[in-house]
Amino acid sequence: MNEILWISLEALIKAIIILSLLLLSAAISVYLERKLSAWIQLRIGPNRVGPFGLLQPIVDVVKLIMKEDIVPNGANKFLHGLAPVISLAVAIMVWAVIPVADPIKIGDHIIQMGISPNADIGILFILAMTSVGVYGIALAGWSSNNKYSLLGGLRSSAQMISYELSMGLAILSIILISGSFSLSDIVNQQFSHWGGFRWNIFIQPLGFLIFLTTAFAETNRAPFDLPEAEQELVSGYNTEYSGMRFGMFFLAEYANMATSSAIITLLYLGGWTLPFAPSAIGLEQGTWILGLVQFVIFAIKIYLLVMFFIWVRWTVPRFRYDQLMRLGWKVLLPLALLNLILTSFGVLFINH
Amino acid sequence: MYLTTFGIVLVFFIVGALFVAVGLFTAALVRPKNPTPEKLRTYESGEIPMGSPWIQFNNRFYIIGLAYIIFDVELVLLFPWSVVYKTLGWYSFIAMVIFLMILIIGLVYDWAKGYLEWDKPNPVIPQLNELIIHRKKVNKEN
Amino acid sequence: MNTFQIVFYLFALIVIISAMGVVFSRKLMYSAFSLLFTFFGVAGIYALLNADFLAVVQIMIYVGGILVLIIFGVMLTTKITDVDMISGKTGKWVYLGASIVSLSVLTLLLYMFNTVNWNLPGATAIYHDSSLDALGTVLLTKYVLTFLVAAILLLIAFIGAALIARKGN
Numbered sequence: 001m002n003e004i005l006w007i008s009l010e011a012l013i014k015a016i017i018i019l020s021l022l023l024l025s026a027a028i029s030v031y032l033e034r035k036l037s038a039w040i041q042l043r044i045g046p047n048r049v050g051p052f053g054l055l056q057p058i059v060d061v062v063k064l065i066m067k068e069d070i071v072p073n074g075a076n077k078f079l080h081g082l083a084p085v086i087s088l089a090v091a092i093m094v095w096a097v098i099p100v101a102d103p104i105k106i107g108d109h110i111i112q113m114g115i116s117p118n119a120d121i122g123i124l125f126i127l128a129m130t131s132v133g134v135y136g137i138a139l140a141g142w143s144s145n146n147k148y149s150l151l152g153g154l155r156s157s158a159q160m161i162s163y164e165l166s167m168g169l170a171i172l173s174i175i176l177i178s179g180s181f182s183l184s185d186i187v188n189q190q191f192s193h194w195g196g197f198r199w200n201i202f203i204q205p206l207g208f209l210i211f212l213t214t215a216f217a218e219t220n221r222a223p224f225d226l227p228e229a230e231q232e233l234v235s236g237y238n239t240e241y242s243g244m245r246f247g248m249f250f251l252a253e254y255a256n257m258a259t260s261s262a263i264i265t266l267l268y269l270g271g272w273t274l275p276f277a278p279s280a281i282g283l284e285q286g287t288w289i290l291g292l293v294q295f296v297i298f299a300i301k302i303y304l305l306v307m308f309f310i311w312v313r314w315t316v317p318r319f320r321y322d323q324l325m326r327l328g329w330k331v332l333l334p335l336a337l338l339n340l341i342l343t344s345f346g347v348l349f350i351n352h
Numbered sequence: 353m354y355l356t357t358f359g360i361v362l363v364f365f366i367v368g369a370l371f372v373a374v375g376l377f378t379a380a381l382v383r384p385k386n387p388t389p390e391k392l393r394t395y396e397s398g399e400i401p402m403g404s405p406w407i408q409f410n411n412r413f414y415i416i417g418l419a420y421i422i423f424d425v426e427l428v429l430l431f432p433w434s435v436v437y438k439t440l441g442w443y444s445f446i447a448m449v450i451f452l453m454i455l456i457i458g459l460v461y462d463w464a465k466g467y468l469e470w471d472k473p474n475p476v477i478p479q480l481n482e483l484i485i486h487r488k489k490v491n492k493e494n
Numbered sequence: 495m496n497t498f499q500i501v502f503y504l505f506a507l508i509v510i511i512s513a514m515g516v517v518f519s520r521k522l523m524y525s526a527f528s529l530l531f532t533f534f535g536v537a538g539i540y541a542l543l544n545a546d547f548l549a550v551v552q553i554m555i556y557v558g559g560i561l562v563l564i565i566f567g568v569m570l571t572t573k574i575t576d577v578d579m580i581s582g583k584t585g586k587w588v589y590l591g592a593s594i595v596s597l598s599v600l601t602l603l604l605y606m607f608n609t610v611n612w613n614l615p616g617a618t619a620i621y622h623d624s625s626l627d628a629l630g631t632v633l634l635t636k637y638v639l640t641f642l643v644a645a646i647l648l649l650i651a652f653i654g655a656a657l658i659a660r661k662g663n
Contacts, residue, residue, distance in 0.1 A: 011360040015367035065379045073392045092368040096361045116360045124550040131558025161420040168427045175434045244379035322470035329468045417566050418655040421559040428551050432630035454645040458652035467656045
């Protein structure tokens with residue numbers, strides 16, 4: 001019984017840390033988006049609140065909390081309230097299997113850096129959670145009693161399920177190479193050869209491109225932001241949301257961006273690993289300093305990718321819906337199937 | 353060992369749910385509640401909303417959903433295959449290729465029949481009135 | 495009662511309550527939505543019983559695929575003129591027939607529950623680490639024909655569904 005208590009306590013602390021980090025990262029992403037978009041468009045961006053406008057995200061959140069929560073006439077009150085909760089819950093739950101560094105040792109205890117990164121089915125869990133993510137948006141669109149919302153929700157669900165297939169096939173190719181579903185194993189495998197640079201992106205360039213494209217589509221970011229295309233659908237599925245419920249959609253969107261970046265980093269860009277053995281600069285395996293260094297490396301990679309997401313949003317025009325579907329079903333899906341067959345052939349060819 | 357993993361994920365889920373609940377609860381405490389008929393009206397770019405939003409939409413969405421389920425099941429069947437792939441060797445490669453080929457037939461069929469086709473916009477390029485062009489030509493010649 | 499049992503009964507309660515919601519709710523959208531919780535509860539029970547792969551598959555296919563299709567279906571139905579899409583009234587004979595069918599299924603399940611030997615000490619030892627390895631080996635050696643027949647079944651479903659769905663256009 002005592003042991004269960006300790007495990008629960010550890011899980012509780014880790015859960016709180018991960019949640020605060022996720023919140024923080026969403027806040028940073030919002031700030032980055034506003035600042036970078038301003039630079040791209042030759043504006044200044046937020047600069048009033050705090051030094052360089054750094055406190056802007058906090059003020060934004062406070063504003064959202066203080067706003068009235070409007071449920072329009074004819075909306076389904078229960079589902080309208082529940083939809084953003086589902087969106088945010090899914091965005092949070094994905095972090096249950098994402099590791100952020102190698103496990104560290106304190107005394108006799110080995111502490112995993114992540115909620116439960118050793119889960120056998122890590123990647124599959126992420127895929128499952130992505131498929132649940134459709135519900136928040138579809139229900140928001142359906143329950144709002146608004147034409148824009150319904151169209152946005154419908155487009156979004158069709159788009160997400162179309163691109164999820166290619167994503168799954170790209171992940172399958174990675175599993176073939178690493179032979180494990182656990183994200184820590186996949187990262188460690190990328191570290192073990194070629195002086196730490198055997199990143200999967202070099203072995204799976206096609207798979208990386210497919211995964212990157214589907215990640216954009218799954219997060220509903222430009223150029224795949226048809227569900228919330230301002231010019232035709234006002235704001236898409238979240239047109240009728242205000243206050244904290246809108247804030248939850250907003251938070252979920254930015255958390256999803258960070259999550260996608262994290263998954264891309266883990267699967268293709270070597271995760272948290274250093275480009276050399278950690279003992280070369282005097283860091284022993286299992287010390288907390290090494291854990292911290294690895295976490296910082298991981299965070300830097302994530303933020304470079306987040307900036308890439310933002311950069312793409314402010315430079316690339318939006319797809320048309322028929323182009324989007326053509327890309328998903330007629331380009332990405334055949335390419336992903338081809339990639340899978342080529343990968344499996346290559347893996348066997350090298351192994352036998 | 354397995355159960356602790358499951359338990360930890362469960363704890364994380366509960367903490368996450370609590371976090372969301374607390375967020376909503378604080379917002380409910382501090383936000384104003386002051387509804388007016390204008391505020392509560394369905395937003396339709398400032399116009400008075402017309403008709404029902406629950407329009408009947410194109411059944412292509414439905415076909416996309418069906419195709420998704422088929423390929424999703426295929427994906428799920430391939431996951432156990434990927435684990436034992438290296439140990440079973442060429443035999444499993446051939447099994448997988450046959451499996452995929454059968455499904456690719458389905459994809460090709462739908463593709464060829466145009467079920468995956470979406471309506472393309474068919475813009476009419478505005479043209480100058482042919483009469484005007486003709487007159488201009490005549491004027492020039494004179 | 496230990497923790498395991500408490501969690502198990504919690505999930506069972508979720509499954510039963512939401513399944514009752516599916517059956518008794520008159521609004522189709524609510525029924526579809528209750529089904530979401532039923533699927534999640536079943537996935538939770540799978541995960542609790544060491545079948546983590548099955549749990550994830552349950553979420554991926556039933557929640558991510560089939561339920562989306564059901565919701566699309568509700569949205570596609572021609573009679574949508576109102577928020578509250580209500581399922582049709584059923585007559586006395588339908589109630590009677592449904593009761594007989596469900597009672598016989600219940601009897602069958604109870605009979606199975608009482609006669610099957612659930613205690614398989616060998617099985618837990620084999621499948622303890624990961625259910626995936628064992629599943630993959632069995633799927634590709636003993637049941638490889640089933641594996642390929644499943645593909646043909648999927649192909650038929652794919653083509654047939656598209657044909658039927660497209661016919662009305």
